[in-house]
Amino acid sequence: MLFKLVTTLSLLLWICKADDVLKNNGQFPRNFMFGAASSAYQIEGAWNEDGKGLSTWDHFVRRTPSPVVDNTTGDVACDSYRRWKEDVKLVADLGVQSYRFSISWPRILPSGYDKHVNEKGLEFYKQLVQEIIKHGMVPVATIFHWDLPQFLFDNGLDWTNEELINVFVRYARFVIKNLPEVGYWITINEPRVHCRRSYGDGLHAPGVSDDGIGDYKCTYNILKAHAAVYRMYKREFPRYKAKMGMVVDCQWYEPASNRPEDVEAAERHYQFECGMYLHPIFQGDWPPLVKYRVAERSRREGYTKSRLPSFTAEEVKFMRGTQDFLGVNHYSTTSVSNVQEASYNETRFAHDIRVSINRKLNWEVSFLGWGVVPTGVRRLLNLFKERYNDPDVMFTEIGVADDGTTLRDDIRIRYFRSYFCNILEAMQVDKVSVVGIIPWSAMDSFEWHRGYEARFGFYAIDFENDPQLLRRPKMSVNYYKSIVESKRLHCNTAVSVWNDKEIL
């Protein structure tokens, strides 16, 4: 007992060393925007109802054997297509200022083309937006959250084909025009995950495996599509107030050691995952490191040109500055070490990036094996400030998974507390501009190829046993509510120091 007390006290003393304790006052600005997020395929269900066209996901989940770990689908998911009112209310009950949702392209335009409109689908999103506004929240709408119309894919129009860009711009124009009350437009969600999983390793719909080639073509086209939509929006909708941006997924990439090769590996990891999307949007072109490495490996692998398509001078100009805010989905931190150059006999994205990722021993690990490392978020914010000229950052996703067995989601409370405290520290001490936090996710939902095994929601749903799909609040609901209402939390005891000595 005595031993325990002494150990605890000395731990506390060590933790509270002046420069380890967070210095922020725990107060978010009055106009700070909190929210909760979701996406169409993950929650809506009603996959073939009311005139909806099929998406590549509707097809993909029907493959045999199933590409989804627990053989499930998003056919019903949370049934939010029917329960949208209840769901908007649940989000509003959190006390938040915004609800992020996505629009299913084939629900509105069943073939993907804007020549045939599914009025019922359009009506669904019109009502959804109205309902969000009615509850005093800002609608944050994602135009593309990975559910491409299957008809387009069947006709050769996927993200590896440049021709999809125009079709996408027409779809975007149509939804923007019809949903004038949206407060924030997100053109594309996590293009990296989408391009890697859908056209690189094939783990996501439409399941194309073209590692180190298809994924780069997708990245190139999707970036140009984002820029085209942004330019169209600014040109054609000058009276609209909504801000527009793309959402990138950026984790923090911590060198495994301070050996120069590990430090370089961490930088490579950052550039290949995050810089590859942010650099074009902010500067107009690929990060030089990425451009050089892919060109060099392509040459040695025997290609006549780089597997990474290049942007023309005109495209660079067109793309530069196509964001009103930096939307980021951040979850975790990885420890990165260098690996040897792989043989040139094989083309793989992994050989281009050339890193090995791991976790440090003192990191808490969540259900998906993701490290809970709150200091990473502060470092990432500082890096954004330094590299992209102090942008307004909005966390369009941030969160942690549980395994769905309990409503006592202590890990989520610890996670939010320590991450939010580090965000506040970055805002107040490092003077980084953060305008909002929209955690993932409003409720448990279909987690892509992982099915229903990972639960990110504030509200739990028992997909296996409860045909009613009752939404039950987890413990984190009250915690989040208390932060959102007061815009305040207690950070002085949230021990999450800058130098990773101790992680809450």
Ligand code: NOJ
């Ligand atoms: C990223 C994606 O945008 C979302 O669809 C997914 O469910 C979460 N992160 C969690 O993996």
